[in-house]
Amino acid sequence: MNYLSEYNAGDAYISEYYDAVVDGLKVATSAKGLKQADIAEMTGFGAPKVNKVFKGNQTATADDCRHIARALGCVIRHDPKAKDPREGYKFAYQTESFTALLHRIPEAESFSEACIIAGYEMVVAILNHLGLDAKDYIIDAVNRPRGNKKLFGEGSHDDGLRIMFTHRHVFKDSDSFKFGVMISPKNKKIVFGLWCDSETEYYVGECREALNVPDSEIDEYLRFAKANERWIPRRYRDNIIDALVEQDDDFDNDRELELALETTFQEYCRLIKAEKNIDLADYSMQAIPSTLDLMFSISDPGSFPPEVRAELLNEHDRVCDVDSEHELFDGADDKPYVEVIPVIPLVPEAFSRYGEALKSKANSAVLCPMCAAKLRHGNADVKEEIIYSMYSKYKKHLKDAHMDVQLVELLSWHNTIMR
Numbered sequence: 001m002n003y004l005s006e007y008n009a010g011d012a013y014i015s016e017y018y019d020a021v022v023d024g025l026k027v028a029t030s031a032k033g034l035k036q037a038d039i040a041e042m043t044g045f046g047a048p049k050v051n052k053v054f055k056g057n058q059t060a061t062a063d064d065c066r067h068i069a070r071a072l073g074c075v076i077r078h079d080p081k082a083k084d085p086r087e088g089y090k091f092a093y094q095t096e097s098f099t100a101l102l103h104r105i106p107e108a109e110s111f112s113e114a115c116i117i118a119g120y121e122m123v124v125a126i127l128n129h130l131g132l133d134a135k136d137y138i139i140d141a142v143n144r145p146r147g148n149k150k151l152f153g154e155g156s157h158d159d160g161l162r163i164m165f166t167h168r169h170v171f172k173d174s175d176s177f178k179f180g181v182m183i184s185p186k187n188k189k190i191v192f193g194l195w196c197d198s199e200t201e202y203y204v205g206e207c208r209e210a211l212n213v214p215d216s217e218i219d220e221y222l223r224f225a226k227a228n229e230r231w232i233p234r235r236y237r238d239n240i241i242d243a244l245v246e247q248d249d250d251f252d253n254d255r256e257l258e259l260a261l262e263t264t265f266q267e268y269c270r271l272i273k274a275e276k277n278i279d280l281a282d283y284s285m286q287a288i289p290s291t292l293d294l295m296f297s298i299s300d301p302g303s304f305p306p307e308v309r310a311e312l313l314n315e316h317d318r319v320c321d322v323d324s325e326h327e328l329f330d331g332a333d334d335k336p337y338v339e340v341i342p343v344i345p346l347v348p349e350a351f352s353r354y355g356e357a358l359k360s361k362a363n364s365a366v367l368c369p370m371c372a373a374k375l376r377h378g379n380a381d382v383k384e385e386i387i388y389s390m391y392s393k394y395k396k397h398l399k400d401a402h403m404d405v406q407l408v409e410l411l412s413w414h415n416t417i418m419r
């Protein structure tokens with residue numbers, strides 16, 4: 001069964017449970033510290049439409065709903081096994097990390113929940129983590145209880161989960177390689193590996209040779225697979241090219257698990273290069289940032305959005321806040337050129353605490369070009385001098401506007417973003 005399609009809420013489902021879905025979108029919006037205006041901007045729907053949809057004065061299409069969910073960094077997921085169909089939708093955050101999901105599987109309330117996490121969300125998380133396009137891969141996410149139906153309880157089977165990726169455009173016939181993970185959540189065991197679909201033993205050997213995989217590693221995996229044959233099927237024993245087994249303590253080191261995943265994919269690329277002379281190297285290892293991070297990476301957190309900046313500029317005297325004697329040149333509008341800078345930078349942490357207030361006059365300072373450049377490009381000491389002078393001047397203003405910020409937070413937010 002393909003969980004990718006099964007759990008992606010279709011048009012019929014969304015229109016039948018439309019109200020519940022829109023409520024969910026509203027909750028997800030505020031949970032992310034976003035406003036309707038942000039949704040309008042990210043979706044391109046325009047503020048009136050988003051407002052009407054959220055107020056229930058306009059019915060969005062199923063596609064619109066998915067579009068809004070996408071802007072929130074999630075997909076609308078449908079669990080057909082839910083007892084109450086109204087409760088049968090959830091918002092799956094695509095940005096949840098591979099390792100976060102891994103830790104969630106053993107805590108899943110039901111096997112069906114575990115299937116959704118492993119068979120759908122984790123697939124997306126892995127693709128995101130490796131920067132891959134789902135369209136390029138045949139994805140085989142299997143999580144079936146074998147035999148015993150009793151799950152996760154006493155005496156239950158050790159249900160292994162398996163997520164395999166085969167590049168769609170590289171192979172023909174049966175000579176394909178796949179990379180993927182096999183997980184036994186119950187026993188905290190995970191295998192990262194490359195497998196060959198070819199039945200020829202010779203070919204498997206050739207592949208191992210191409211990657212210089214030591215025999216000892218293969219032997220170790222084969223012993224492991226034999227001991228775990230309840231959840232590692234035979235075809236993933238015989239055709240192993242390279243494998244990395246992590247268990248118990250290793251399971252607690254997230255970075256190590258991520259590295260193992262990245263290494264596995266790099267080996268996959270190396271193998272394809274060696275055997276097919278095809279370069280899959282135009283992939284990125286960048287984890288997908290959250291929607292808010294994306295939003296802030298597009299806009300410079302050290303400046304206001306242009307329309308806000310223009311408005312604030314009109315309200316300020318054109319002198320540098322650090323020292324009114326600082327020299328200014330005439331700008332394109334023939335007025336003295338100054339920069340209007342957010343005292344508290346528009347970073348996600350600050351945004352989630354203070355919201356839209358960050359874009360108000362209370363959070364703005366005026367700097368001469370030199371001081372603005374010092375704040376952006378100076379070393380720690382140079383930056384601190386500017387931040388400290390803005391802080392002492394505006395501390396009270398900020399507090400009165402319910403933005404009670406600590407100097408140490410200000411320093412850290414400015415330093416982390418303005419490298």
Ligand SMILES: [Zn+2]
Pocket residue numbers: 320321322323326367368369370371372
């Ligand atoms: Zn200045």
